[in-house]
Amino acid sequence: MSTFDPAAQGVPADAMRRLAELQPGKPGSIFTSDLSVNEFLLVREAGFQPIGLVLGSSIYHVGIQLGRWGKNQELETLSQAMYHARELAMTRMEAEAATLGADGIVGVRLSVEAREFGSDIAEFIAIGTAVKADRPAPGGTSWRNNKGQPFTSDLSGQDFWTLIRAGYAPLGMTMGTCVYHIAHQKMGSVFSNIGKNVEIESYTQALYDARELAMARMQAEAEELQAEGIVGVQLNAHNHRWGGHTTEFFAIGTAVRPLRADHEIERPTMVLSLDG
Amino acid sequence: MTESWSSAGLPPKAAARVAEGRASGTWSSALSTGEFAAIRSVGFEPVGQVMGSAVYRVGRSGRYWGYHACGYQGWGWSAGGNRVSDVALSGNGAPSAALVQVLDDARRAALGRMTAECTALGGDGVVAAQLTMAPFPAAPHCLEFKVIGTAVRASGQVRPRRPFTSHLDGQGFAKLVTAGWVPVDLLVGMSIGVRHDDYRTGWQKFSWSNQEMDGWTALVTQVRADARTQLYRQGAQHGGNGVILADSDLRVWEEPCIANDKQTDHITESTLVGTAVARFATAPAEPRTLTVMPLNGGGDRLRRRLAQAARR
Numbered sequence: 001m002s003t004f005d006p007a008a009q010g011v012p013a014d015a016m017r018r019l020a021e022l023q024p025g026k027p028g029s030i031f032t033s034d035l036s037v038n039e040f041l042l043v044r045e046a047g048f049q050p051i052g053l054v055l056g057s058s059i060y061h062v063g064i065q066l067g068r069w070g071k072n073q074e075l076e077t078l079s080q081a082m083y084h085a086r087e088l089a090m091t092r093m094e095a096e097a098a099t100l101g102a103d104g105i106v107g108v109r110l111s112v113e114a115r116e117f118g119s120d121i122a123e124f125i126a127i128g129t130a131v132k133a134d135r136p137a138p139g140g141t142s143w144r145n146n147k148g149q150p151f152t153s154d155l156s157g158q159d160f161w162t163l164i165r166a167g168y169a170p171l172g173m174t175m176g177t178c179v180y181h182i183a184h185q186k187m188g189s190v191f192s193n194i195g196k197n198v199e200i201e202s203y204t205q206a207l208y209d210a211r212e213l214a215m216a217r218m219q220a221e222a223e224e225l226q227a228e229g230i231v232g233v234q235l236n237a238h239n240h241r242w243g244g245h246t247t248e249f250f251a252i253g254t255a256v257r258p259l260r261a262d263h264e265i266e267r268p269t270m271v272l273s274l275d276g
Numbered sequence: 277m278t279e280s281w282s283s284a285g286l287p288p289k290a291a292a293r294v295a296e297g298r299a300s301g302t303w304s305s306a307l308s309t310g311e312f313a314a315i316r317s318v319g320f321e322p323v324g325q326v327m328g329s330a331v332y333r334v335g336r337s338g339r340y341w342g343y344h345a346c347g348y349q350g351w352g353w354s355a356g357g358n359r360v361s362d363v364a365l366s367g368n369g370a371p372s373a374a375l376v377q378v379l380d381d382a383r384r385a386a387l388g389r390m391t392a393e394c395t396a397l398g399g400d401g402v403v404a405a406q407l408t409m410a411p412f413p414a415a416p417h418c419l420e421f422k423v424i425g426t427a428v429r430a431s432g433q434v435r436p437r438r439p440f441t442s443h444l445d446g447q448g449f450a451k452l453v454t455a456g457w458v459p460v461d462l463l464v465g466m467s468i469g470v471r472h473d474d475y476r477t478g479w480q481k482f483s484w485s486n487q488e489m490d491g492w493t494a495l496v497t498q499v500r501a502d503a504r505t506q507l508y509r510q511g512a513q514h515g516g517n518g519v520i521l522a523d524s525d526l527r528v529w530e531e532p533c534i535a536n537d538k539q540t541d542h543i544t545e546s547t548l549v550g551t552a553v554a555r556f557a558t559a560p561a562e563p564r565t566l567t568v569m570p571l572n573g574g575g576d577r578l579r580r581r582l583a584q585a586a587r588r
Contacts (some may be wrong), residue, residue: 012319013432015458016400018556020436030511031518032504032550037448040520041455052520055500059492065483082484092497115528117542118481123496123528161565197466240561261435268567 003034031151032135033129035107039157043106048131052100052187055127060085062120067204071183072206074213075246078179082248085124086110086175090152091124095151100132103143104151106160108173112238123218128152132247135266144173153254153261155232162232167260171200171225178219211235227255286392290327294396297324303397305426311446315403315477318453322426323399327424328390332382335417343375344543348472348535361472363495365381368501374469380441385405386421387441394439399427401440404460406548423462442551443522451552460516460552465507468519469499469544472533495544500526503546514553523549 014179033040043050062081089110097105108128115123130150137143140198153170163170182203193200194250215235222230233253239246277289286294297303303321313320336343347364364370386407392400405425414416442449442459450491452459477491507532511519525547533539 011453013434014432014556015453016430016432016434016436017442018435018458018554019401019460030508030516030552032507032511032521033518037444037451037520040522041451042565044455050518053504055494057496057500059489059496061480061483061487061489063483063487077486083487084486113317115526116530117489117492117528121481121492127524162567165567166326265567270571271568271570 006078009098011075012049017057034127035129036156039107039160040159042157043129043131047134048103048130049060049104049134051102051132052097052130054093054096054100054102054126054130055103055125056089056094056096057123057125058085058092059115059121059123060119062122071181071185072202072209073181074210075181077180078248079177082177082179085112085122086126086177087105089126090173094149094152097128097130100130101132102150103154104170105130105134106153106170107156108152108154109172110154110175115258143169154252155254159232162211162265163256164185164259166265167258167263168228168231168256169203169259171250171255171257172221172223174218174225174255175249176214176221176231177248178210178213178217178218179246179248180206180213182206182247184245210247211251214251218253220249222253222255225255226257228234228257230255286396290389291396294324294326294393298397300351306424307446308425308517310553311404313550314324314446314450315428318450319431320400320449320453321431323422323427323429325401326390326393326399326427327411327422328386328388328393329420330389331412331420332384332385333417333418334375334378334382340445341375342534343372343468344470344531344541345371345534346470346472346541348533348539348541354402361474361491361539363498364470365502366466366468369503369521370470371469372470373546376466377469379409379466380464382408382421383420383423386423387462389440390423390425391439393573394427397427398429399439400430400436401442401459402427403442403459405441405443406444407443407462407464412427443549444520454543456484456554459554460554461510463507463510463519463550463552465503465505465548465550467499467502467506467546469495470490470541471495471544473540473542491543493582496526496528499544499546503548507548507550511550511552514552516554519550519552521548521550525545 017065031051032053034053035043035050038124040050060081061176063077064079093105105128108126110126113123113125133143143151151170152173154173154206155170185200233251235251238248281287289436303322303324307322312322335341345364347362366370366372366376390402391417400427405423407423412419412420423570439574440459442463443464444452449459474491478491480489482522525543529543530540531543533541
């Protein structure tokens with residue numbers, strides 16, 4: 001381990017020489033990357049070159065939902081809005097990456113931000129770093145997914161490195177959303193439960209219904225990509241601005257495919273950190 | 277007592293501190309022990325804490341400055357109302373370009389003073405530079421642009437033509453150098469876009485159905501793209517191979533239109549901060565990243581998750 005001594009090998013001098021030789025204004029390919037240094041170096045080590053920061057954005061006005069508030073139900077207008085707006089942002093980001101000739105996008109962050117545009121309007125934004133592989137995927141296949149689009153992945157550079165090393169490749173981010181209205185309790189059931197600690201079945205059921213819908217939709221997207229599975233799934237509940245009984249359940253993860261038959265990685269070295 | 281100073285070179289007090297530091301050979305640094313060790317491990321040593329600061333008066337909103345003019349010429353709601361507004365983009369020479377220029381000048385002044393201190397201390401570059409813009413409390417519309425970091429010096433005889441600057445902390449810098457990359461410049465890419473809210477925007481806003489606000493989407497997209505272009509341009513200026521982003525910020529707000537104050541404009545301002553990096557080819561074989569399994573603190577993850585669950 002201690003064989004590598006940068007100072008002895010003249011690394012600092014090399015670095016300074018490069019700075020001294022920099023050609024101001026020389027046109028060349030320059031990339032921007034949204035990755036941290038660790039991520040940047042790991043992505044390079046995994047055999048990919050960052051080629052540019054890509055993003056897609058959509059400012060979206062959510063329509064008006066009519067519904068019966070005494071009933072557990074999915075609010076379809078709102079679900080569709082959340083879906084459509086995210087899809088627009090993602091597609092635009094993918095299109096930017098495709099123009100750069102990227103094989104994929106790593107470290108994608110998909111967020112909803114309420115900016116100063118007024119009520120019912122939010123910005124849906126997708127940001128990531130487009131990468132290009134140094135060599136084709138094992139078996140001479142393309143790194144792009146079965147739709148010919150660059151793969152997308154919300155994995156960090158660290159997770160991406162581990163995934164590639166373990167013989168998997170990301171295919172695309174898959175998501176499912178469901179905006180659900182949980183019915184207020186009926187007067188009768190409120191009275192009959194006074195003074196008792198009991199399960200409120202209708203609430204439990206509402207949460208189940210909504211989450212299952214979101215997860216089923218995410219799964220359907222992965223099947224469309226012919227994925228082996230989905231890693232890093234996050235299932236979150238967002239309460240945008242709709243009040244207590246209306247919640248968005250949002251599932252997002254990265255669909256993966258195997259690159260080779262065995263998925264062994266070398267045994268990690270055990271370390272004991274001395275700084276607590 | 278303040279000596280007179282004409283904003284050329286370093287302020288007298290700064291020059292005196294730097295000269296004192298250089299003469300005594302004692303350095304100061306804001307590096308943590310870990311950062312200090314990391315920098316030493318790749319053959320650099322700290323030479324001192326360096327700072328650059330500039331206070332600029334930056335008035336911006338309203339008719340007087342005219343920076344936020346949207347180019348609206350009164351085609352109006354009534355006259356057909358079909359006219360689609362364009363985005364007045366600073367990168368395309370809209371009036372806001374002058375404001376972007378002022379902010380850029382201010383940042384360059386601060387950065388220039390910091391690198392001047394670095395050179396005076398005999399440093400080759402600055403790591404962990406933090407660039408901030410804060411209101412100057414004593415006067416309205418005044419902003420202090422400040423950048424502070426630690427100057428470092430490479431072992432060996434080769435000196436760069438100009439000091440590098442970088443937002444990376446000590447460890448980040450060490451990792452980068454080990455992998456054969458060297459930071460070049462701390463960059464700020466900025467863009468301002470102004471768009472008149474046209475008839476279509478108003479109609480979309482009050483629609484009953486799901487609707488993309490396409491005008492505002494165009495505004496935000498174009499401003500971000502312009503900020504990115506500015507960052508590229510600056511990165512290429514000194515011959516780097518790439519830019520690692522440190523921070524990005526987007527602000528959106530509404531202002532009465534300068535041409536017609538009964539109508540409104542939306543203004544978007546995007547700032548990207550990053551460090552340009554360059555590859556030096558003679559690096560030794562990259563040390564392969566080692567996978568490790570920590571034996572202590574193993575329960576941390578579980579504890580974090582449990583705490584998270586309890587908070588909900």
